[in-house]
Amino acid sequence: MSVIGSDEKVLSSRYMQWYRFSRNPAALIGAVIVLSVLLAALFAPYIVPHPDHAGAVVDFRSRHAAPDMAHWFGADKVGRDIFSRTIFGFRISLLLVFGVLGISVPLGATLGMLAGYFGGWTERIVSGLTNVMLAIPPLVMALAIGNVLEPNLVNAMFAITLIWWTWHARLVYRVSKSISAEDYIEAARMAGASNFHVLTREILPNCIAVISVKTTLDAAFVILFGATLSFLGLGVKPPIPDLGSMVADGRQFLPEKWWEVLAPGFAIFYATLGFNLLGDGLRDMFDVEA
Amino acid sequence: MTHPLLQIFDLNVSFSSYGRSTHVLKDVSLKIEKGERVALIGETGSGKSVTSKSILGTLPDNARIDSGSIRFDGQELFAMNDKEREALKGTAFSIIMQDPLSSFNPVFRIGRHLDDVMYFADKRSGVKSSAKQRMARISDVLRQVQLENPERICAAYPFQLSGGMRQRVLIALALLHRPTLLIADEPGTALDVTTQSEILKLINQLVDEEGLSLLMITHNLGVVRQTADRVYVMRHGEIVEHGPFREIFENPRKDYTKGLIEAIPPLYGDGVVDQPVAETRPIIKLEKVSKSFEVKSGFFGKKAGYPAVKETTLNIAEGEIFGLAGESGSGKTTLARTIMGLLGPTTGRITVATHQHGEGEKVTPLRELTQIVYQNPGTSLNPKRTVSETLSVPLHFVKLPKSEHRTRMVSLLDQVNLPESYLSKYPHELSGGQKQRVAIARALAANPRILVLDEPTSALDVSVQKDVVALLQRLREELGLTYLFISHDLSLMRNFCSHIAIMLKGEIVEQGTPAEVFSNPQHPYTRALIAAIPVMSDAEEEQKPKVSEEERQQFLVQARS
Numbered sequence: 001m002s003v004i005g006s007d008e009k010v011l012s013s014r015y016m017q018w019y020r021f022s023r024n025p026a027a028l029i030g031a032v033i034v035l036s037v038l039l040a041a042l043f044a045p046y047i048v049p050h051p052d053h054a055g056a057v058v059d060f061r062s063r064h065a066a067p068d069m070a071h072w073f074g075a076d077k078v079g080r081d082i083f084s085r086t087i088f089g090f091r092i093s094l095l096l097v098f099g100v101l102g103i104s105v106p107l108g109a110t111l112g113m114l115a116g117y118f119g120g121w122t123e124r125i126v127s128g129l130t131n132v133m134l135a136i137p138p139l140v141m142a143l144a145i146g147n148v149l150e151p152n153l154v155n156a157m158f159a160i161t162l163i164w165w166t167w168h169a170r171l172v173y174r175v176s177k178s179i180s181a182e183d184y185i186e187a188a189r190m191a192g193a194s195n196f197h198v199l200t201r202e203i204l205p206n207c208i209a210v211i212s213v214k215t216t217l218d219a220a221f222v223i224l225f226g227a228t229l230s231f232l233g234l235g236v237k238p239p240i241p242d243l244g245s246m247v248a249d250g251r252q253f254l255p256e257k258w259w260e261v262l263a264p265g266f267a268i269f270y271a272t273l274g275f276n277l278l279g280d281g282l283r284d285m286f287d288v289e290a
Numbered sequence: 291m292t293h294p295l296l297q298i299f300d301l302n303v304s305f306s307s308y309g310r311s312t313h314v315l316k317d318v319s320l321k322i323e324k325g326e327r328v329a330l331i332g333e334t335g336s337g338k339s340v341t342s343k344s345i346l347g348t349l350p351d352n353a354r355i356d357s358g359s360i361r362f363d364g365q366e367l368f369a370m371n372d373k374e375r376e377a378l379k380g381t382a383f384s385i386i387m388q389d390p391l392s393s394f395n396p397v398f399r400i401g402r403h404l405d406d407v408m409y410f411a412d413k414r415s416g417v418k419s420s421a422k423q424r425m426a427r428i429s430d431v432l433r434q435v436q437l438e439n440p441e442r443i444c445a446a447y448p449f450q451l452s453g454g455m456r457q458r459v460l461i462a463l464a465l466l467h468r469p470t471l472l473i474a475d476e477p478g479t480a481l482d483v484t485t486q487s488e489i490l491k492l493i494n495q496l497v498d499e500e501g502l503s504l505l506m507i508t509h510n511l512g513v514v515r516q517t518a519d520r521v522y523v524m525r526h527g528e529i530v531e532h533g534p535f536r537e538i539f540e541n542p543r544k545d546y547t548k549g550l551i552e553a554i555p556p557l558y559g560d561g562v563v564d565q566p567v568a569e570t571r572p573i574i575k576l577e578k579v580s581k582s583f584e585v586k587s588g589f590f591g592k593k594a595g596y597p598a599v600k601e602t603t604l605n606i607a608e609g610e611i612f613g614l615a616g617e618s619g620s621g622k623t624t625l626a627r628t629i630m631g632l633l634g635p636t637t638g639r640i641t642v643a644t645h646q647h648g649e650g651e652k653v654t655p656l657r658e659l660t661q662i663v664y665q666n667p668g669t670s671l672n673p674k675r676t677v678s679e680t681l682s683v684p685l686h687f688v689k690l691p692k693s694e695h696r697t698r699m700v701s702l703l704d705q706v707n708l709p710e711s712y713l714s715k716y717p718h719e720l721s722g723g724q725k726q727r728v729a730i731a732r733a734l735a736a737n738p739r740i741l742v743l744d745e746p747t748s749a750l751d752v753s754v755q756k757d758v759v760a761l762l763q764r765l766r767e768e769l770g771l772t773y774l775f776i777s778h779d780l781s782l783m784r785n786f787c788s789h790i791a792i793m794l795k796g797e798i799v800e801q802g803t804p805a806e807v808f809s810n811p812q813h814p815y816t817r818a819l820i821a822a823i824p825v826m827s828d829a830e831e832e833q834k835p836k837v838s839e840e841e842r843q844q845f846l847v848q849a850r851s
Contacts, residue, residue: 192687
């Protein structure tokens with residue numbers, strides 16, 4: 001018979017995570033910003049005043065128009081509404097985020113997990129490869145690929161992905177290596193679990209928190225990086241609206257026509273800030289290092 | 291009028307976390323006279339450490355003192371400002387920490403740790419001192435805690451010292467400023483039993499010589515007998531019972547205290563249980579089994595063999611509870627893993643049932659035959675998987691059809707006395723004892739014939755330990771299992787095992803039935819080991835084997851090197 005009963009109330013980890021998250025104003029603001037960016041991109045044609053301006057429209061009457069009621073953030077050199085184009089610009093940014101992270105995160109996480117769990121040669125090859133990739137500056141890589149192939153969105157994505165998976169591989173490798181040493185992994189193996197089972201059912205669930213935090217923080221970097229590339233002319237081709245190339249276009253008319261860079265510039269700042277705040281909030285919520 | 295050195299009146303402390311407030315200390319009152327040794331005992335979460343932190347003033351930020359008072363030498367602590375309280379730390383009272391390793395910053399030398407404490411305390415009290423003067427004082431204190439050669443100790447990094455030496459340095463840290471009250475929070479719990487007994491002797495001696503008062507916080511009742519005049523029993527933040535230790539131990543008034551005392555397995559006397567000896571054919575046979583690990587020295591260094599198990603020959607009969615005792619690093623776990631087929635023997639031959647593996651052969655884990663229950667159920671269950679997910683792994687392995695999984699899981703949980711509803715719980719929703727039951731259920735799921743129990747109760751409270759041991763005994767009778775029980779808790783092994791072997795540095799130095807080994811230990815190490823066990827009564831103390839000072843030192847040194 002037990003002398004001590006455990007009458008202590010146990011808080012579920014979900015409750016504790018939600019508690020931490022909901023008491024963190026920065027995280028909540030981040031979540032709202034990210035949500036607003038996603039919605040704006042998704043419903044862009046329905047919310048902007050001039051949806052047709054996302055394409056090749058020319059309206060010379062309002063060329064370089066200053067902000068007014070018709071054009072809230074002014075108009076560009078061919079008279080297109082900057083606000084409308086900025087909202088559409090989110091689409092390209094997010095497309096880049098999903099494209100790059102959708103490939104590099106699963107790839108990096110899988111390689112990192114394998115390396116951490118199996119050790120030995122797998123570990124040497126993966127960590128060798130990541131070290132080599134990390135030694136190449138991402139911008140140089142992107143410029144090289146953009147010049148060798150063709151400077152367009154897909155190639156920009158390809159260039160970023162090529163570099164990006166290494167960060168996830170490193171991170172997940174570290175977590176997976178420490179988890180592999182836990183008693184419960186040996187216990188699962190003693191209970192007859194296969195390598196595949198151990199990797200997907202025992203190790204992966206313990207990596208999810210770290211991966212999701214890192215991915216959210218990465219989204220901010222990818223947006224910035226994508227904007228940098230298109231600013232340099234390696235991204236989307238006109239007339240598709242893109243935040244980076246809009247800043248590049250407006251730059252020629254600074255400082256007189258300041259509004260032309262204001263909206264796209266602010267949009268980059270807004271989205272980046274949102275993902276960063278959300279990522280930090282998730283990190284505190286899951287209580288992990290990423 | 292004289293007043294007690296420390297007096298706590300109706301102290302109430304609550305913690306707020308995640309928007310909820312938990313009442314942790316409920317009307318705790320406690321008194322320590324000058325020169326008195328008082329023990330505060332209780333199980334995990336009973337509020338022992340919170341009490342000591344309230345005295346020291348080191349409660350975490352989310353703790354709130356609701357009411358009550360603490361008086362030290364007649365002065366009210368809660369009425370003081372931060373600076374005054376700060377000044378009391380180390381000089382009025384100081385604490386000996388529990389964990390000798392994590393209490394040190396690994397990148398600083400021991401001397402730096404000691405000197406820092408001294409330097410800042412001097413600065414606070416406005417005393418000017420040179421490094422040389424401080425070093426002289428530090429050397430004095432180190433000699434006091436029986437560390438010869440203070441210069442060598444000071445120049446060492448924490449990892450270069452043994453556990454026992456680190457614990458001594460921690461005591462020295464607490465003594466640097468001649469406190470009047472020494473608070474010891476489970477000293478030596480993390481150490482081997484022979485080292486622990488040395489540490490307790492040292493604390494007792496210091497208290498005696500320096501006229502200190504002692505507040506000993508512990509869950510080990512054997513330790514209490516050695517180090518306390520009066521005892522406070524704590525449970526769920528309340529003082530259940532207090533009085534002179536003899537009175538509490540011999541005549542406990544409250545059921546809780548009684549249960550706590552009865553849960554301790556006796557070493558000698560009428561209460562000792564002899565397990566029936568199995569007269570069956572051996573299921574495990576080891577012939578001259580050795581296992582050595584390759585240790586690389588330096589970057590290009592040669593590989594040298596470190597022998598973990600040396601030429602061990604033993605037989606374990608079917609249905610036996612075979613106890614393998616020894617201190618940390620003696621090779622117990624390596625031997626068990628070799629038997630389970632997780633490691634191949636370097637030389638020798640192992641037979642488990644009909645399966646053989648020997649020198650140079652490729653080994654596969656003997657999953658159908660042997661299963662293991664680990665020491666710490668907190669780390670042996672995956673925190674992200676529910677009980678039913680954990681149990682499904684071995685069921686899948688024995689190729690049980692999916693449709694029968696649930697029935698089998700329910701019957702497994704039933705075997706370990708857990709209700710069906712626990713299937714959907716995550717490990718963090720379970721208590722330590724419940725987690726260990728799930729771990730046992732997982733081990734049983736594949737229908738093994740041999741269960742390796744690697745210190746299955748050492749992470750649990752005594753009362754929970756008693757339940758788990760009773761459960762294991764019942765399962766062995768019902769299922770006809772053979773246990774290989776690895777432990778350093780000799781009083782538990784005395785009552786639980788039917789055969790016992792003592793390991794020292796990779797060799798089995800003595801084996802036999804517990805009755806034989808304990809009543810007439812042959813090897814001096816066995817004697818030293820048994821003599822060091824903290825026991826509950828004087829009668830048991832007298833029946834322990836006598837060990838000469840020489841023998842004792844010999845094995846302490848061995849354990850240290």
